[in-house]
Amino acid sequence: MSQPKKVTPLETINAALHQAMEADSSVILFGEDVADPEEGGVNGASRGLSTKFGDSRVRSTPISEQAIIGAAVGSAMVGMRPIAEIMLMNFTTVAMDMIINHAAKLRFMSGGQTAMPLTIRVTTGAGFSTAGQHSDYLEAWFAHTPGLKVVTYSNAADAAGLLLSSIFDDDPVIFIENLPGYWVKGDAPVMPIEPIPLGKAAIVREGSDVTVVTYGPQVAVAMNAAEKLSKDGIDVEVLDLRTIVPWDRDAVLSSVAKTGRAVVTHEAVKAFGVGAEISSVIHEELFSQLKAPVQRVGAPSSTVPYSKPLEMAFIPSVEKVEAAIRKALA
């Protein structure tokens, strides 16, 4: 049997966008530079779409994040499935009124009369020396706002399946892509791409001693830590959440009930982060079964730095995750 083809998340995201637009004419896409005359996005994620599906359904926009999300919100209310690309996650700050006060709330405030099937694609992540305004993981802000779903992936195949589900979900989804990971090859998804259900975690490594709950680029970090610890006979289970809202409580709680120990790690700042919520729920639900307090790993309470040694110290490392696992086992 031949080896599966290796592809990047950029390629699978592009394939998922093609498949969604082919499947449903209500799917439209717009954002800065996304059409082919502007090179199909600054990273090429939407390359080929405007050529194939036309300038009406695929549009490069002005650099106007409020207008981009406003156009997505309005069109979503009347039967379209817009995919709005906000080039970098930090640029959502410019459009927060549209995302928080409108996209997240209009279904509720209208008593269910207006639907909001929109997907906001963003990319982010430290590691490319893009510094303080181009690298933040802000998922906790969105997770804290009822009405928004938050989805991210850890490999090329999942990127495609999760994006497809996000596009066809009837609620607003913040779909977080990882910039440094765009060019990291992984197994290709089976074509046509199968949607991966939202709200379902994946056990990416089975183990019996401790559960590491994570998502996004920290999945690879946790896997490396698990491999290192296996040499010491420590059997780590790694759970990739895939969806941050709604997160898979059942999968997390059943894994931790099995292992009795847990670590939560994410690239976002640790303080007040998603890990705090997950850790709290584990303590609330499984306190008597826990063999040790849940450990959290995240970035320090610092702006993402530019200088390389500082940036490397900012991103939670394999060593930090390993140390947290050892502490949970102590």
Add this chain to the structure above:
Amino acid sequence: MMNQTALAPARDVLVDMYRKMSLAKHNDEKARKVIMNGQLQMIYYSPRGQEVIPAAVSVNLTDEDYICTIYRGTHDMLAKGVPLDLLWAEMAGKATGACKGKGGPMHITHPESGCMLTTGIVGSSMPIANGLALASQIKGDGRVTVAYFGDAASNIGAFHEALNMAAVWKLPVVFVCQNNLFGEHTRYEKATAAASVADRAQSYQMPGYRVDGNDPIEMYNVAKKAIERARAGEGPTLIEAMTFRFFGHVFGDADGYMDPEEKKAAMDNDPFPRYRDWLIAEGHSTEAELDDMDATIVAEINTAVESALAAPWPDVSELRKDVFSTELPA
């Protein structure tokens, strides 16, 4: 004022405009009354004095056309056709309200009449109106969207982003600024560098008109021109309709920032009785016909208020509904 008999529309349109104005005026009088006598506690932004504008706009719209309005918007909603019973039950926070009592007076939505959005955020009606218009443009459904907003909203970034995008994409949208001379408590001149809001249209290569928003014939004709232009695919128009609000920013504010003489002069020049007198003097209607119409409207409003006050409260389980497309677990 109203000496342009030659430019007046047909009699039935003139009378329909009166009916819409009468509905808004009498509805407002009832709203202030039930707040003052303690029957209903609600936050309320009186549109009294501004009712000519949406009356003259709406007679140029079809039932299928869309509007986005703002917290000072009951005149816009009623002119577009939001039913009185649903409006009042929503203002009372009842289960029978347009939005099941979950949005309230600042967030009335009624898609059947084309009232797609009522926002409490200054400047947010315009980007979302663009989205509705974008959907119409892509689908080719021939609908026009009207975005209502106040003069102060022209100073927020979203206004400029939205007008620019609408012009670049030639969206079928009409921006209707109701310039009542005050943004909250601050006078127009103190907050706005442009001599007129309409002047700002030049920057976006779209027609901009400053008109007397209290003159039904002038308002009718400018709205007709703008709506026809949008429907023909020629792009957006900015209308600045000059008017005056009789009851301050939020109902109950002390008006200490207003010149009492200016306010008295505006109220003495109330556009509603002026229009009524003109209709009778010009032979478009009779006192008896308009009296009958007013009496019917007042009776309908009273019935709507009574049934709203008697209606049931929403069940607490509504907190879990409409947050997402599927109900949250209990």
